Amino acid sequence: MSPIRPACTHHVLLHLVCRVLAWLGLGLLCLALNTAGENIAAHSVMRLPVAAVFFPSANLECTVPAFVRDGKVAVCEDRFTGPGFLKMGVQYPVKKLKPVPGGKVWRFGLFSAVSSDGRFLATTFRRTKNGGCGLCLWSLATRQPLWVERDAEPWTRFGVGSPIAFSLANRYLAYFAKSDGIVVRDSGTGARHATLNFPKGIAPGYSSQRIAFAADGRIISVTQFHIVCWDIATEKVAWVLPPPTGLSGFSGFRVAVIRNGKELAVAAYPAGKLAVIRKRAPEIALYDVKTGKALGAISVPAVVGRGARRATNFSLLTDIAASQDGRYLIVAENGEGRFPRGVAQVGRLVVVGLAGHRIMYASGLRQGGLWSVAISPDDSFVLASEPTRLLLFRMPWRL
Numbered sequence: 001m002s003p004i005r006p007a008c009t010h011h012v013l014l015h016l017v018c019r020v021l022a023w024l025g026l027g028l029l030c031l032a033l034n035t036a037g038e039n040i041a042a043h044s045v046m047r048l049p050v051a052a053v054f055f056p057s058a059n060l061e062c063t064v065p066a067f068v069r070d071g072k073v074a075v076c077e078d079r080f081t082g083p084g085f086l087k088m089g090v091q092y093p094v095k096k097l098k099p100v101p102g103g104k105v106w107r108f109g110l111f112s113a114v115s116s117d118g119r120f121l122a123t124t125f126r127r128t129k130n131g132g133c134g135l136c137l138w139s140l141a142t143r144q145p146l147w148v149e150r151d152a153e154p155w156t157r158f159g160v161g162s163p164i165a166f167s168l169a170n171r172y173l174a175y176f177a178k179s180d181g182i183v184v185r186d187s188g189t190g191a192r193h194a195t196l197n198f199p200k201g202i203a204p205g206y207s208s209q210r211i212a213f214a215a216d217g218r219i220i221s222v223t224q225f226h227i228v229c230w231d232i233a234t235e236k237v238a239w240v241l242p243p244p245t246g247l248s249g250f251s252g253f254r255v256a257v258i259r260n261g262k263e264l265a266v267a268a269y270p271a272g273k274l275a276v277i278r279k280r281a282p283e284i285a286l287y288d289v290k291t292g293k294a295l296g297a298i299s300v301p302a303v304v305g306r307g308a309r310r311a312t313n314f315s316l317l318t319d320i321a322a323s324q325d326g327r328y329l330i331v332a333e334n335g336e337g338r339f340p341r342g343v344a345q346v347g348r349l350v351v352v353g354l355a356g357h358r359i360m361y362a363s364g365l366r367q368g369g370l371w372s373v374a375i376s377p378d379d380s381f382v383l384a385s386e387p388t389r390l391l392l393f394r395m396p397w398r399l
Contacts, residue, residue, distance in 0.1 A: 048349060048361040051381075052392040054086060064253055064319070064372040065383040065390060066114035066121070068140055074374070074383055075114055075121055076390060082108050083123055083138075088381070088392070097143045100125055100136045109161020111253070114140070115170040116377070120187055122173055124152045124161035135164070135175055137187065147190035151177045163254070167213040168261050172232075174211050174219060182211065182221060184232060196221075196230045199237055210254050214289040215261030222266055224249045229292060239292035243268055244285050251282070253372050256322040256329060257289070258354065264289055265329055267317035268297075282317045284329060284352065298357045300350055302335055318347070319372040323379045327354055330382050334369040345369045349384050349393060361396060 054076075063077040065086075074086045082105065085095040099105070109124035122137045134150040153162040153176035162176040172193055177183040184194040202223065210222040214229075218238060221228045227250070229238040243249055252267035264287045281302050286295040302315040315335040322329055334347040347369035351361035366386060374383045375395075382393040 045359050046361045046396065048351065048363045048393055048396070050363065050391050051394040052088075054390040054392065055388070063110050063385060064112060065374045065385055066112055067374055067376040067381070067383070068114050068118040068121075074390075075112055076383075076385075077108055077110070077112050077123060079107055079110075082125075083112055083121060086390070095143065097121070097138050098145060100134075101145055101148055103127060106132075111161055111163045113164035113166055113173070115166045115187065116168075117170050118377075119170065120146075120166070120173075122164050122166075122175075124164065124175070126161070133161075135162070137173065137190065146188075149185070149190060151183065153177060163209055163211050165211040165213055165219075168215065168257075172213070174213065176209065176211075182219065182230075184219070194232050194235050196232070196235055198228065199240055202226050202228065202240065210250075210252065210266075212255045212257050212264070213261070214257050214264065216290060218289055220255065220257075220264055220289070222250050222255050227264075227266065227287070227292075229289065241287070241292050241294075244283075244294060244297060250285075251316050251318065253319045254321070256320045258322045258326050258329075260326070262289055263287065263295065265320060265322065267320050267331070269316060282315050282333070284317070284320065284331070296357065298329075298352055300331060300333060300352070300359065318370065321373050321375050321382075323375055324377060325379060328352060328360070328379075329354060330373050330375050332370040332373045332384055334371070347371075347386075349373065349382065349391075351395075363393065366391070 066075045068075060072088055075083050076086050077083045081096065083097050105125045106128050107126045112121060112123040114121050118140060120137055121140055122135060124133065124135050126133050133152045134148055135152040136148045137146050138144065139146055164175045166173055171187055172184050173187045174182055174184045181198050182196040183192060185192055212220045214220055217232045219230050219232055225243065227241045231238050248269065250266050250268050256265040258265055266285045267282065268285045269282050281299045284298040284300065286297065288295055300317060315333055317331055318334050319332040320329060329352040331350045331352060332347060333350055334345060336343055336345050345368060346365045348365050349363040349370055350359055353360045368387045370384045370386060372385045380395055382395060384391045
């Protein structure tokens with residue numbers, strides 16, 4: 001019998017090594033796909049592509065955008081020159097609003113509000129670096145300022161300014177005042193209609209404050225740790241709620257009022273130490289506006305960055321908006337991932353169906369994160385702001 005040649009042994013060993021490397025490569029590929037794949041849910045989620053990218057200003061700085069005129073025109077804000085119109089299909093603003101009366105403005109706030117009928121736009125401003133805060137309301141038809149109030153809340157060290165909200169019928173406008181809590185004014189004349197003070201022991205927390213009008217003459221304010229509901233007619237508190245069980249606080253630039261103003265959707269984040277928080281997903285808490293009763297929660301699985309080895313921070317829902325037909329919630333979500341070159345922030349846009357409380361659509365991950373969202377009056381488009389750009393999404397149900 002002839003002896004086995006050493007070359008055969010080498011071939012066998014080489015074959016085994018190749019098989020091991022192939023299995024390792026397949027495993028790494030699956031791990032990469034799982035890491036890159038949004039971690040949304042077990043059910044099928046359709047991808048939501050970006051339809052267009054706009055560069056409205058080098059000073060955009062995560063400004064909350066707004067739609068007017070059936071989604072054909074949007075309003076975005078330059079922190080130095082103020083709000084401007086952005087036409088769909090044109091990358092840069094083509095029109096600016098007339099200046100705020102009374103002198104030069106040092107900075108404009110992050111928050112603008114457009115009335116649902118497209119008649120008014122309001123934003124906060126600051127005259128100097130150390131003070132002179134106010135609020136201006138413009139007519140969008142003439143682009144002329146209608147009235148100016150100088151009692152808007154002074155900016156915090158974050159420099160965001162006061163959130164603003166129009167009532168459901170656009171008759172009233174609400175914002176934070178220097179010492180009066182929430183001030184409600186007549187949109188047309190600027191006359192003060194109501195002053196709403198916070199209950200004792202609840203700090204407004206202006207840097208993380210949200211305002212929303214609801215049905216039955218009520219207004220909601222969401223601080224970092226409480227939800228407060230007032231009856232505007234009596235100027236008295238109707239109810240106060242802490243975060244839901246298992247959640248430690250509320251997040252996001254805004255809250256969404258749904259079901260014709262009868263229900264409230266608020267972004268919340270998990271409670272516990274950081275190591276525990278990383279393992280839990282942020283949630284959207286739902287409430288009945290009239291009673292304050294909790295109506296459940298919708299979990300939004302955490303973002304993990306493409307190519308990231310592991311999540312380094314819990315996901316945060318930074319903004320939330322409701323479709324006009326009341327069927328969907330549009331959510332901006334941010335997270336962090338540890339990449340080979342360090343930690344980077346990523347974000348995505350998520351569309352949640354309210355009928356089954358399930359995620360229906362999600363965008364790809366965006367470097368730098370998504371900070372705010374706005375949906376057009378006909379539910380056809382969504383604008384989402386990156387740190388220096390605006391992304392336009394065409395909603396799938398309008399394709």
